[in-house]
Amino acid sequence: MTAIRHCAIIGGGVIGGGWAARFLLAGLDVTVFDPHPEAERRLREMVKLAGRAWAKLIAAPLPPLGHLHVAVSLEEAVRDADLIQESAPEVEAIKQKILAEIDRFAKPDALICSSTSGLLPTQISAMMARPERFMVAHPFNPVYLLPLVELCGGEKTSADNIARAKAFFADIGMHPLHVRKEIDGFIADRLLEALWREALWLVHDGVATVAEVDDAIRFGAGMRWAFMGTFQIYRLAGGEAGMRHFMAQFGPTLKLPWTKLMDVPDFTDALVDLVAEQSDDQSGQWDFRALEAKRDDCLIGIMRSLKVQDFGAGATLAGFEKALRDRATDGDAEPLRLYEGQVPAEWIDYNGHMNESRYLEIFGYATDALLARIGMDDAMLEKGFSYYTVETHLRHLDEIKLGESYVATTQILAHDEKRIHIFHRLLHGDGRLLATAEQMMLCVDMKAHRATPAAPETLSVLQGLAAGHRALPMPDGAGRSIGQR
Structure with a gap:
């Protein structure tokens, strides 16, 4: 096809x-x-x-x-x-x-x-x-x-x-x-519709305003739904006995008059006006595009946090980023573009620029991306092998501010069965060189606490990447000591 x-x-x-x-x-x-x-x-x-x-x-x-x-x-x-x-x-x-x-x-x-x-x-x-x-x-x-x-x-x-x-x-x-069977509303919308019906009744009956309904979700169950859904959360609520215990304990509440799912309020002008007015009050400080951007920023924060845990939507994001990195580096005789982003507010120091510690953090992420690229994944860690950074020389050359974009590139200078010698560059979105970091990494048997040759499959990928870098010129600043011109 x-x-x-x-x-x-x-x-x-x-x-x-x-x-x-x-x-x-x-x-x-x-x-x-x-x-x-x-x-x-x-x-x-x-x-x-x-x-x-x-x-x-x-x-x-x-x-x-x-x-x-x-x-x-x-x-x-x-x-x-x-x-x-x-x-x-x-x-x-x-x-x-x-x-x-x-x-x-x-x-x-x-x-x-x-x-x-x-x-x-x-x-x-x-x-x-x-x-x-x-x-x-x-x-x-x-x-x-x-x-x-x-x-x-x-x-x-x-x-x-x-x-x-x-x-x-x-x-x-x-x-x-x-969705293996045709059904009206599929899966997700049937769940959303159930919540929407009940929410409308709560507003209709004066039990809660639209803002209070939203608060009940966003400060409570909605936080859990973002990464575990419903059944997995309820399994945990059953304690060590699991889902069977939860269902035995809370199953009888399904027969209590807690819901009006089969009884929908009429969409009268009065109800529509009530919901619309309360919604305007709730979001009135934001214009449409600003509210969209705020929604996006909140979702980005959740998804990036979940990525650290490699869980839920974060696992999907991590997999997509790995595929993007692989495509960006396959066969290129250029420094690897493994990490990029924009400077967030929490990275800004009292001078109004990115704090010096964040330069090393970015280079650390680029190193992690390189290790993932050569196969140092969770399976390799479970076997007790990893690369440790044993030496770093970092140069701060220029400033970057809030919201400005950057990209980190990585060049493999040399390697053998135990060591990788790399050179990172941090570039501003406009092309300015912001910083460099030269690093030596050592493959370690974490159980024996000593250096060891890397696995053959790791060395094979590393050899392929390094082959594309042999023709590259030695980076300006490589091999420098502190203060050396």
Whole structure:
């Protein structure tokens, strides 16, 4: 099958724009069709917002931004696309008509996906001539940050095309969840709808305001949901006896009158006004774009914290960054671009610049990325082997301020079976050299507490990387002692 390099988006609103941003940031070319007169302005604003978020979130070299083109017709948008993502209004008849048009004009091997949040794939693909290449790919807002995408095929969707879609979405940093049976609302939205119904009743009955409902979630269970979901948290609540004990203890509460899930309040003008007014009061200090940016920053903080734990969405992020690093370094006779980012507020010192300790921290992350690149992973650590840094010479050459971007590059100067001699450069986003760090690392048997030859598979990868660096000139400053000119 053709590799997916060009995507089409039909409908460039909040969801379609989010898809476009994620695809573009992953290096894919994107063509969008949306008849709205402000479509291109809104799309480019979304891409800018997403780029801001990824610069803060992703600590690995990103591919060049893909090319965005706004088409004047649906046919123009889809005719050269390898994957088409339909994000039209949530109306079955509209989607049926649009999907039939997409099917008629798309390449025979193009995947066709719908962003629908609840309509059944067999129903909305009923007018397609080739429904075997169609499926639902339901994302979550903001699409460019949240990794979950629910994949649900119809009666005629082929297993091969589901597999193609799973591989593609995983490759752009997402977590594809295969919904094996067609069901209204799929999995996630059925859970969200249950919470939404109960929340509306609490506001309707005067039990809580919209702000108080949100506080009950964001200061409590929502914090746990971010990394363990529901069942795993409840298993822990059962103590050492686990889920069986929890269900025996709390199962009877399911029969108590705690919920009105089957009884929905009427959406009267009074209820709509009440919810809207309270929501305006809750978020009135933020304009729309500022609130979007605040949401993104909070999600970035959670996801980066989870990455440290290699858990939940953080594990997905870590895997995506590793793939980006591998692609950025394969076969390049250039210093390795292994770590990059933007300076956060907590790194700024009393001089208004990045604190000197953070330079070493960045170089440490670059070293960790190099070790991961040559196979020093958790499996190797469990065997009792790692590389230890035994000597570092750091030079501070220039300043960097809050929010400014940087990239760390790594050149392998020399190596043998036990040692790696490397030279890091820290570059400002504008190309200025900010600092260098020369390091010697030693492979260590952690159980025996002594140096040891690295594993053959590690040395093989290291040899391949080092071979590309042999022709590089010796870096300015390599081999210097403190104060030496």
